[in-house]
Amino acid sequence: MKAVVDKDLCIGCGLCPSICPEVFSMDDDGLAIAIDEEIDESLIDSAKEAEESCPVDAITVE
Template identity: 45%
Template sequence: MKVTVDDDRCRGHGVCCTYCPEVFDLGDDGYAVVETPDVPAEYEDAVRQAAAMCPERAITVS
């Protein structure tokens, strides 16, 4: 599984970091960044939850 964050849509709510801090972080600008774009199997469910809960729908999982 791969994950990306659309920089144009992200507004820095940090919901993704709450659901999966092992994959997401907030950058110096306060917006989400993906620390682990190739998601390990043990975090796939958490990443899917983060994507579903993102208020801006900025997370893409493929």
């Protein structure tokens, strides 16, 4: 599974890196980015939680 952030939707609220900092971080432009790697199985639940918590549905984990 991989995570993708749609930067056109992200409002830079900072929630996803606070839920799952191993997968999400904030870029220099104040928007979220996701690691460009397969998500470790142990992190899938928290990555999914971040996906569900994003207020603008900018995250896809699949």
